Amino acid sequence: MKWARHRALQARFFAGTWLNMGSADSAEIAGLAGYDWALIDLEHGSRDHRELAHQLQAMARFDTAAIVRVPVIEADMFKQVLDLGPAGLMIPNVETQEQAQTVMRYARIPPLGMRGAATSTRNSDYGLQYRRYLAEVNDNLLMVAQIESALGLANVEAIAAVDGIDVLFVGPTDLGIALGLDGDPAVPAFRAALEKVAAAAAAHGKLAGSLVRNAEQAKAYAALGYRFVALGSDRSMIVKGMAANAAVLAELGGGR
Template identity: 35%
Template structure:
């Protein structure tokens, strides 16, 4: 029996646009709520959310019951943590702060087994191999691995073509927030210069036939990027949706406005 099919990677190859959501609440219960909303992919964030391996495992287990593709963002592109994320069952990895082709090649090696890479062979102990019940895991895992490198700096953009051309890089994700800061627009990812840099990167990746993605809460810009050829776009985060809805409810009540309409309750 081979490794599970990576639907996210397959759809990237097919060219289907995939719409996603960022998850930073670090909780399996809220992940299950997000999974039922109909998104194509969901990010389990290990860089800026308070996640550890145990909380990530819980979220992956919750998502497994739904037709949604999990993407796990590593806190950093170090071999030791990538190995652990793969062993807990991540098949699509997003690695932040990639700025050179050499760094991208090192990441490719880190997520693949010898002789193609340097991933440690310990899957018999891991959730990834269904705890050694997937007999062909070691020989089939590489083919279902999806490595997404995140470019979010001026240096990364300068090396974009070289990074995208590294064999084994499956997709490139542009991070507007850190890119904005590096360009001198801290806290302003919607600045015209930043948006133009993202558009240019999307067009370049499209010309290179490299799947491109990004995160933006600006729905008009998200649609524009999809028109430019982006293959996977996250259009919000669970944290901001939750905090925004709670704040709006309180403001509405304080202002005497109509109550927020809610779906019928099935009980408490």
């Protein structure tokens, strides 16, 4: 287990990417590329938790922190994912302080939470490091709460105050839709929402984060104080790369 929580909280900038394809190859490439973290997406990704172990194994030899986005806030889902040993969890659409507190109860083992532990699962090296895992996990699991709705934005200060929530992560597409805005930091009204999230994070010693589409957006978020930023996804990079190469070849062939 390569814990990343304290490294992330102390970093000047913690750079990530998105893994949508459910592919161990993509996960390994993310590690080879040298990202600080990579998000394995079980909410909008192409596969489900049955492929998760292979992706985590592919990333295990790298310092890239494997963070898993769960699709729902359910105790059984948290338990199944955490038994496989990711460095952290991302929780979609956290809207209230009570919901954030529930997230932490599901993620932590007693006495701080209610998650059950087993003695032979991957998170503890199949039991070889069981006692060490129990001693470390509550303090070292990186927890990322997504702010994706008008209600979540309204309650962002209270969500940030919850012990154990480390990152307030804006979902720009969903938050933009919820606010009736273009989810681009260049839009003044949306930038004001981003500033509100960043201020809440800073006030409580947490990180502000988001997923960005290009280098210009990455710079804009960094200027607003966002330090936990992902640029692009395996799926989008393949789409863009294939489309660009196909266009080059089509031009050589007379265009199509």
